[in-house]
Structure formats: C-alpha cells, structure tokens
Amino acid sequence: MLELLSQLIEFETVNDPTRGKKPSRECPKFIRDTLDSWGIESEIIEEDGYYAVYGEVGNGIPKIMLMAHFDVVPVNIEEWKTDPFKLTIIGNKAYGRGSADDKGNVAGIMLALKELSTKRLSGKVIFAFTGDEEIGGKLAMHIAEKLRKEGKLPKYLINADGIGMNPIIRRRKGFSAIIEIPQQKITIKGKLMKKSFTINTPVLQTRHAAYFMPGVDMHPMIALSHFLRNSDVFAVKVEGKFLKSNVLPSKVELTYVEPDESGEETEADLGLTNLLKSIVPLVRAPISAERYSDFGVSITPNLYSFENGVHRLRLDIRAMSHLPEQIERVLKEVVEFNIPTAKLTITHNEKAGYLFTSPDSELVRVMMETLEHLGEKVKPVEGAGASDSRYFTPYGVEAIDFGPRGGNIHGPNEYADVPSLKLLPKIYTDVAMNLLKS
Template sequence: MASVVELLSRLVEVESVNDPSASRYVGVSEGEEVRRILKEHTGLDMELVENEGVPILLYMTGSGRPVTLFMAHFDVVPPGHGWRVTEPFKPLVLEGRLYGRGAADDKSNVAAISLALSGFEPARGTVVAAFTGDEEIGGGRGAGWLAERLRSEGLWPDYVVNGDGSMGAVITRRRNAFNAVVRVKRESGEAEGVSRSVKKLGLRVRGRPTRHAAYFIPGVDTHPLLEAAALVREAGLLASSLSGEWVKSNVLPGSVELEALEPGGDGSGVYDAGLTALLASLIPLSRITPTGLLYSDYGVTATPNVYRLEGGWHEVVVDVRAMTGDRSVVEEAVARSLEESLGSRVEWEYRVEGGGGYLYTPRSAELVRLALAINTSLGLPGEPREAAGASDSRYFSPRGSQAIDYGPLGGNIHGPDEYVYIGHLEVAVEFYRRLASTIHG
C-alpha cells in the first residue's frame, strides 16, 4: 500500500478544476482518473456514478445500522497566479509540507479517508465512502444527490464525517449562506454648495488573511464598500458613480472607487439619488438580526460584495451568513431594514436567494464525543470548533445526521502555494481509521 504522501501527490497531479468563469468543469474523465489512482494505491474499488455531468465515487461495506458516511471532494478551485514554490499541479514535498492545488482542500482528505478505510470491514453497521466532484461550485449535484440516494435506499447516515476541514480540529458548526439582492432605480438629482470628490478605498483584513466573505469580522476588518456607504450615510456625500474590484458574491472586493459630491464647496453638480440611497442603506443592512437563530461564534455577517448597474437599476448582492435553515427569517430581517432605510423615497426591490443548509451538531452528540476523544489521544485539539465557510455537511446536518467536518492542518487554501503539513496528514489517516473502528468495531 502506498504512503499517504505518495497517494496525495498522485491526486494533486489530476487537474480536476471547476471554474465556471471559464466554463470549465470536472467531468467523468477526471472522476475515472481519481478512481483508478485510489484503486491502484489503496485497493478500494469505488463505483463511479455520473449525475448531471458531475462524477461521484462511491464505496460501501457492511450492513445494517449504524450507517457512517465518510465524505470528501476531489474538485479544486482554479490555480490562479502567484505560485512560487511549485506549479499548481506539480506536487512538491519541502520542509515538512506538500505543496500543490488541492493539497489541503481537499485531496488531502480523499487520500486520508481512502487509506483509513482500505481493508476495513465493519463488525457491525455500514460504512459508506463518497468523494464528489462539485463541492467548490455548490455540491448540489454531488453531495446533494448523494443525500437523496442514501435516503431512498434506506441508508440515511446516522453519522457524517466530512473530510473538509484544515485545522486539525473537530468542526461542529458552519453557518448557512444566503444572498440578498437589493435593487434601487437610478434617479438623477442636483445639489448646490458642493465639490466633486473621488474616494479610493481598499480592503483591510486584520484577521484571517483571506477575501472569503465568511471570514469577515465586523469591527476588525474594513470592507471598502461599507466604508463608502459610511461616507454617504454619515458624512453626507452624494454618490455619482461606483466602481470596484468585484469578483463574486462570497468574495470581498479588494477595492472600491466612489465618485461623489461632497458638502462644503461652492459649486453645483448632478448626482444619483438612487445610488446614494442604496449606499446609505448598506450600513443598517450589514447589521441585520434575523430571529430564531442557533448559536454561532461568528453571529450574523452581511457583506455587500458585488455591485452592478443594469437597465437603469443599481444592484448590490449581499452575502449573508446566519445559523438557520429558515430563509424567511432572513427575508424578514432584510425587508425590515430596507423599509426603514429606503421607505418610499426611491423605487426599490429585493429578493433573498440560497440557503442550502448549515452544520450544527451539539457537543453532547455521540459522534462529537468520540471524535474529540480520538483527537485528544492524537495530541490535537480536544475542543470543538466552528468554521466560517460552508461545506457539504449542510446536506445532512439539518436533516438529522450527527455530522462533523475534519481535516489536516494546511495553508494558503484557494491561494497560491497551497500546502498541507505532512505530519498532520499522517495523523488524519489515523483519526479516520480510529473513528471507523470505534463506531463499527
């Protein structure tokens, strides 16, 4: 049997990239290549299933209850630029780290789970392993489809061990993700006693060095669009136009440029009353408090990350993170905020999208207690953690499965020179092996 480093190196070489912006998606050929590598290096003979073009690898052993699902994903985000240590798909071992795209997220867990389950036969219950090819683009046709298949076959998992963490900790909470789309109609206005002003504002992240919206910490990090909104709302600027480094709804803009009229001058000018009202509304909108939420270390965050002007309407997409599966409570909170801040002064509309699910498993749950005990015995954190971003656990946790996320310690996830610590990678194999043995004997 190959070492976990050898196996992971082979997996990193597979260019299983999902990149919607380039119409590039992981398909059956990448799934077959991963299946072949796993069989060659671990002996696991996994079934390759295609669902709407998405490859899913499945393996089952044993029968009856309990049912434990070990899950990970083999798709990766685009490599991007700025790699220095190695090329994205040329794995390199250097100073205790293995570098390459997917080395941490998430082929490390594919390798660790595969080796942990190789040759394992449960004394009781059923063990399911599943590796999907669409987590980075939502997971609906992979893990979402898998959830329905297991339910239809009477194999709904009692326990879900999702290998999609990178902290070497047992993750028991992740918030749900929603998009609030707010549109305000363009409306021209004129002002006297003003001067023209251009404000160039940049993102400043003090916490985790990432632009992922889930990790934004209000009061610590500085969001450039919210800073522009504060200038409009508190300093009285009248917005004329807005531009920025927009990427997508869950990525914080790197910079924003606001052209506006500033009070206190001796000139006159034309501004956009619709854009001004929209910007001013973003401050209260970023502080909404939906009701009936489960506990989260991060509370609720709402970050406006995309702006566009289309068909005479200004539109902002706000990434909302909250520990709830009820979209209506988010809709109600957004509506209350907009009614107070916009009222009837301008023409506006909104909608709330998304909300695929969340991860929330109490510390008292059997799976959490077992996982924490094993982690402690391996010299790793013995306290449960909450992670900021979403994962495929959301397709199981709200529907009754005890679920955790787990994974070896790594860094530069979704960035250049992604890596995993080899020592933690080897420990992850042992974690999964012990957990399977403890549950299934």
C-alpha cells in the first residue's frame, strides 16, 4: 500500500487552471499499466485535456462503482516541512500532497481491484479514477452520463474521496460567485502603509474552504475587510497566497493610504476599497438551503486577481441546495447596496446535485457492518466539502464517500494515518463483496 502510494505521489498531478497547470497523461497511464499487469483491463478517457481511467471487473449487471481522483491542489512550498511530492513517513503519519486527498484512496481501490479480480463475483464492479475533481469533476459527470445512456448505472457508489474512516452520507453542493469592479483611481494626501493578515485555524489544520468555521477560524480576507470597514483608509493594492477558489489563502498584505493633509499625494483605488469592504456583508449573506446541513451555508473569499483594469473576487459557496437563483438574489442585494457598479456572476454545474443518503440505506448498513467487523468504531457523518458523488445522486444512485484518517487537506503538510491507509484495500474489497451478496 505505502509503496504504491509513494509512486502515485511522485506524479505531480496539480490542477491549477489559473496558472495553466493540469495533470499530464503519465499518472493515469501508470494506473492503467499497473492494473493491466495484474490482469485488469481498463481504458484512458480524455475530455478537454484531462484524463480518467475507467474499467470493469466481473460479469453481469453493474451493481457497485468504486471511484477516486488522482489530481491534487497546488502547494505553497514555503509552508511544507517535507517534499510534498515525496511520501514521507514520520511516526504513523504519511506526509505528501494527495496522501489523504486523494491518492491514498486511489491506491486502496487499485489494490482492492487486484483482490476482487481473483474472485468469482456475483455481479459487476465498475471503477474510475479521475483527474479533474479538484476543478469541478467534468470527467465524473461524463462517466455518469455515459453509464446512464448505456443503462449501466450502478445501484451503489463508493466514492473514495473522504476522510476520517466514517461513511460520509451528506455533502453540500458547491457554487461560485464572481464579483468584478473596475479600478477607480483617486489621489489622496496621506501616508502609504502596509498591513498583513495571516490565517489562523487553531482547531482543525486545513486550508479547505469547506472546513472554514466562522467564530473559530480567522480568514485573512475577511479580517482585511473588517479592518477597512473600521478605518478611514483607502486601499492601493492587495497581494497574497491566492492558490484556488476553494483553498483559503495563508496570508494577504494590504497596501493602503492613511489620509493626512501633511502627507504626500498618493494614488489609491476606490473600486478596490469598496470591493474589499463588501467582503464582510457578502460572507454573512442570509442564504437559505433546501436541506439541513451540520455545516450550514459557508461563503469564503479565497481568490482575488487584478487584470486589465478590473478587480475580480471569487467566493466559494457551499449549500445543501440546487437553487442558484436564490443564491444570486441574496448576493445581488448585498452587491447593489455596497458596490452598485460591480458585476455579479453565479456559476455552478447544473448536472451536479448534493449528497444526501439515508443512514438506514443498504449501502450504509453494509459499510457500517464491514467496518465494525474490521474493528473500526464508526458512524455516518456529513463531509464539509463537495465531491464527484454529486454527479451520480441525481440519477438515483445510492452513494457514500469514504477515506482514511488524516489532516491538513488542501493545506501544507497534508498527511494520512498509516494504519488506516493499510486497511483501505481490505475495506474496499470486503464491502464490495458484501454488497454483491446483499
């Protein structure tokens, strides 16, 4: 398990469209070739320059699907204490980008498939490893639509993209809000100043936007906004570690002008000032949801850019909802009140839903019994982030997410718990066998 995971982590499968980075064909080719060496046939699927590996084990009607993703989020190398693209074992922790999200699960499923391929199965197991989950999961959507058209949708999906060794039965849907406002230069007499804001997550060490907990964690951009709203100063520019729309920036620095008639004339930006001030009301917008969620509705401002005279702020929004129009209505009210010259755009994938599986379902029951038999004390829980299972649930596929214990998802020094990693192949093998019998 650790040897295979080590090989997978060495493939730098970072997905970062803003910087033109995407996983190459090398990692999926390695997955396909490794499976082929074990006698398991699979194919590489390509969509818009992104790759997935798809295959089937067994005969008969497809009943179960196992899925995981091999792409990873960008790294801020300065914050890592180990090489993010080398698996490093310290005690019972396996460090490396993707160790927990999600190459540990890729390795676990691959080894489970190796075992399943040697058994007489009373049904077919479908599997897929995708390379674009971190930017929206169009490959999973493509595979779900392909299976629906071919009449091969599975009854059950185990999406190996979780953490904590508990079956995840609920996950919210993700939306994105983009707010654009033109630069508006003004000249002010005053002092040019700088102020830095650093992230603080004192309880759960993660950079994943879905896990941000207002009242506990400090978001640099929200703190910056609060500072501006309580100061008579004007923004000049913002710089920071902006990596991805669902990754919290570790640090941002505000350059601003403090008005002073005895100071020098300095150029500030009223458009940027008003945009940054609007962050506090935006993240507190009263968006409602269709279903209950432990995490409620979360809104975080994680990506900022300035290009061609336009400031652009992207908000990551998580809600147990299918209703972009309701989200747009509420945010539009906030924008019109605070920055009426700004443009608001809401984006989401219409074919994606949210994960909401009953804890009394057959899939959850079998997963719970399998885990308990292996000595794991478990309970059905909600996962904070979204996952590719959302492309299958609208078609009536019963789904759960699952994964090893670990931490620092999307952040520096990401790790997975070694004992739980070693147990993954057995879990996926046994739960597949038990579901085929049920």
